[in-house]
Amino acid sequence: MAGSFFRVRCPDCENEQVVFGKASTEVACAVCGHTLATPTGGKADIHGEVVETVEHRTEATDGATGSS
Numbered sequence: 001m002a003g004s005f006f007r008v009r010c011p012d013c014e015n016e017q018v019v020f021g022k023a024s025t026e027v028a029c030a031v032c033g034h035t036l037a038t039p040t041g042g043k044a045d046i047h048g049e050v051v052e053t054v055e056h057r058t059e060a061t062d063g064a065t066g067s068s
Ligand SMILES: [Zn+2]
Pocket: 010, 011, 012, 013, 014, 015, 029, 030, 031, 032, 033, 034
């Protein structure tokens, strides 16, 4: 319904960040700026290793920007 979130590990700095699976804007790593997701019109194209799929939004209520 609301779509899924993915915890993506940045290939450059190994920062893990939660990315919305249907992100409508480009998502960059908060640490190094590496592009982690680009919008494709539907689901986002994820550029990195998805370490976890987050079905519940308990960890991503702040806009999926990551907090750590
Ligand atoms: Zn990074």
